[in-house]
Structure formats: C-alpha cells, structure tokens
Amino acid sequence: MVRVGVPRLLTTTWAERDTIQARLHALAAASSALDLRLARVLAWLRVQDLAPLGYPGWLSFTREHVGWGEAWIRSLIRLVRSGLGQILRAASEGRISLTVAVTAPSTCAPEAQAQWLAAAEAGAQPARPRRPSGASSTVAPGEADSLAIWHARHRVRLLEGLPVTDREADNRMLAWWRTGQPEDLVARALAPAPPPRSAPGDSAPEWEFADPADVLVGRWRTPSDVEGAMALLAGVQAARRGRAIELGRLYERVVRGGLHRSWGFRDVESFCQATMGLSARSLQRHRELGRTLRRLPALAHARLSLQRVAVIGRVAVEHDVERWVAVAGRTPVAELERAVEQVEAGADPGALLEAYEQVMAATTQTVGLAAVQAPVPPRPTDRVHPDLPEAARWLLAIQLPPQRGFGRVKERDRFVCANPECRRRALRNHAHHLRFPRHLRRAGVDDTLENGACVCPSCHLRLIHAGHARVERGVVDGVGPALIWTFPGRVVTVGGA
Ligand SMILES: [Zn+2]
Incomplete structure (x- = not known):
C-alpha cells in the first residue's frame, strides 16, 4: 500500500x-x-x-x-x-x-x-555516571587485528563462562594481559563456579x-x-x-x-x-x-512476550512475519535470540524458518534447532584501546587443555550447553552421558561421542542429576535425530542434534 x-x-x-x-x-x-x-x-x-x-x-x-x-x-x-x-x-x-x-x-x-x-x-542528578569517552586514546584496528580481537572476545566468554559484552570482554582481556598469568587464567576457568547465592526470603520493606x-x-x-x-x-x-x-x-x-x-x-x-x-x-x-x-503491525496482535517481539523485530519482514511469530511462540527466548543472530549474520531466513516448521509439525511442544548454535562469522571491530590487539594475540596464544576421551563431546559441541533454554558456553562445562544404564559398571558405559552432550555444571547437577530435567536422544518423524528435553510442565525438542 x-x-x-x-x-x-x-x-x-x-x-x-x-x-x-x-x-x-x-x-x-x-x-x-x-x-x-x-x-x-x-x-x-x-x-x-x-x-x-x-x-x-x-x-x-x-x-x-x-x-x-x-x-x-x-x-x-x-x-x-x-x-x-x-x-x-x-x-x-x-x-x-x-x-x-x-x-x-x-x-x-x-x-x-x-x-x-x-x-x-530539577534535573541535577545525572542519570548515570558517564564513562570517560576516551575517544582520543582509541585506535581503529586493521583487518587482521580486528579478527584477532573478535576471536579473543569469544575466548574471554569461554573462559569466563558468561556472555559478557564486547566492552567487558576487552577490559578483562587487558587486565589479564597486564598481569600475565595464563596458568591461573585457565585454572580459574576450569574451577567449579561458586554455588548460587542463597539469602533469606523477601526482606524488602512494605511501601507506605x-x-x-x-x-x-x-x-x-x-x-x-x-x-x-x-x-x-x-x-x-x-x-x-x-x-x-x-x-x-x-x-x-x-x-x-x-x-x-x-x-x-x-x-x-x-x-x-x-x-x-x-x-x-x-x-x-x-x-x-x-x-x-x-x-509489522501483525506483531502487536501476536500473543508474544515483549522480549520475543523485540527479538523477531530485528529480522522479520512483512512477508515472513507470521512465520516468525509462529516460531517465536514455540521456542525458548535463548533459542530465538540465536536464530535471529544467525539471520543477522547472513543465514537464509527462509531455510531457517522451514527447518523450524518441520520440527514444529512433528511435535505440539516447544522446539529448537541444533544448527543455530553454529558460530556466527566475525564482525569488524570498532575503535579499541591501543593495547587491545596485543592483548588479544597474547590471549589467543594461550594453550587450552586438550580434551581427551569422552571429554571430546565438549569440543564437538563447541563448549555450548545443549539445554536450549540455557546455551551457556564455558570451558568448565561437562560431558554428560545421555544413556548411563544404572546396572552397568562404569567400564560398560557407552563412551562414544554419540552418547554425549555438552551441558553446563548447573544444568548437569542442579537439573539433570537433581531430577528436574531429563534429556534423551531420539528420532522424530520427519525431523530425524533430535535431543528431547523434558522440564516440569514443558518439553523442548531440538532437531538436528
Ligand atoms: Zn546449561
């Protein structure tokens, strides 16, 4: 019109x-x-x-x-x-x-x-203490430096086990490079994360x-x-x-x-x-x-949460918005974010939507796709601290401990937690046996990579082994191999796993 x-x-x-x-x-x-x-x-x-x-x-x-x-x-x-x-x-x-x-x-x-x-x-309180812009002390990295920085930021996130922002990643990288102790860095990345904080119940005062x-x-x-x-x-x-x-x-x-x-x-x-x-x-x-x-007026009428509307608003266009709405209504937000990142990085939205539609047709529950976990291609880097290119190369030169035996499951899964509602990427993630028959002794357990999934320590210990979630490999009609996650009140079928 x-x-x-x-x-x-x-x-x-x-x-x-x-x-x-x-x-x-x-x-x-x-x-x-x-x-x-x-x-x-x-x-x-x-x-x-x-x-x-x-x-x-x-x-x-x-x-x-x-x-x-x-x-x-x-x-x-x-x-x-x-x-x-x-x-x-x-x-x-x-x-x-x-x-x-x-x-x-x-x-x-x-x-x-x-x-x-x-x-x-009166407007005298600043909204947030402004960070010094530091514009004069930054450099525009060349192509090779830019690529190194992108990979190094990825590595910071792997070591920290947190999806930190580019700026946070840069600051940590610089701090590590200045103190220069790679062994400590790797040891800390592998050490168990501190248990979640627990505190007494709501102590917020009533409002008068x-x-x-x-x-x-x-x-x-x-x-x-x-x-x-x-x-x-x-x-x-x-x-x-x-x-x-x-x-x-x-x-x-x-x-x-x-x-x-x-x-x-x-x-x-x-x-x-x-x-x-x-x-x-x-x-x-x-x-x-x-x-x-x-x-995309259709988004206002869709029964989607605000965060889902914002996520699909980044990539949907008039002719595919209804399809995105259908996918967004059946995927965890973490999954949807990854799918949208893939499209932003150049993936064909039509093919991706079709893959989701296939899994959606095979189940009435929530769905995911293993393929959206593939790394997205590097993006050029903005202006950075002048020391950052050197810090990035230093960080990338650090040898990470090689994975052996069943631990190679983690490498195969790029250290990303397979739980579609989690997707935490961390060096300290675990390799989980999908089938571990209780009657078998440890020696009889199937240690092939097909029997494994990378899961984060929280999903592994607080969900799977605490009985709050179950994950199994299955074959879904019309979809093929899939990981099926069962949580209280919901099931997520991840196709292509
Ligand atoms: Zn997890």
Missing part, C-alpha cells in the same frame, strides 16, 4: 494532540510503576531455588521471563529493597526516571532523601504510600510460594506489554508528526524527558518498539 506523504501534523487536531500528550504521560508513569512492581516480584524470586521450575539459574530464568539485562535487574532490586520511600514514590509516580532513581545512595535519611529528590526533579501499580495489577502481596510469584510475574508482564505497545505507537506518532514542536519542545527527547520522566534508555526502547510495530 502506498501512502501519499501528508504530514501527520496536519491530520492531527489540537484536541487529539492534547489527548495524546495526556495519554503519553499516564502511560509513562504507569510503565515505571509496573517496572518497579516487576522488580519487587524479581527481588522475591531472586533468592528462591528455581531448579524445580526447570531453570538452571537466574540468568536463564530472567532471559525467558523478563528480558532485562542482569545489571539493570540488580539495580532495580537494590532500589526496591532500599526502603527509600520518597524516592520509590517519586519513581513510581513518574516524577523521576528509574535510571535516575537507581543512582540514589542506598542508605539515606528522610531529609537527605528529600534533598536528593529535589535535585533529581499508595503504589500506582495497585490500580493496574492489584495490591502487592508477598508471594507465598514460587507458583504464586510466577502468577504475579505473568500478570505484571501482560500489563507491561499492553502499555509498552501503546506507548511505542504514540511515541512513534509524536516523532513522525513532529507533535512535540507544537507543544514547544525543540526535539522529541527533551519533550519526553520533561513531560514523561523517561530515561534515554527507555525512550530508545519505546522508539524501536514503535517502529517495529509500524513496520
């Missing part, structure tokens, strides 16, 4: 514009209140054992159910546990942005809070003000068990989804119609910061969501 380019401003009446402004304000305030409510539920869940739900740890749980970064979750949990009543109230009423609120000193007497808040509302989230999702009640907390989580997520979609759409309408100018703002960012208390981070998120929904 071709639209003649009539500027939206001309087609929007003054009354409509006022309604849009009021609605944007209400939605923005509600989104902060809901984010804080979500953080309260997460603060409670953070200290529970999630293995009985079939999740090996906090990271995989939050990736499937929340979609926020770990650092942001930690900041918000700290805020809701802080008992900073005045600051929590201002944030949940949308008077200050959450990005500002999380920078409040965590222990703060009421008078100091009032003072801090007054400065924050009317929480705006109450009218949206009901009054706060401390969950009595994990199932109760999961129900609260689902309710908050459904409310957040509806509001984010509406906010994204209205925001996109403001930007495209230049409505902010008619309200006297030079640019849309200053309008949003002044009237909606939104941080640059959430502005960006809403703008992306708005654009995605304008491009």
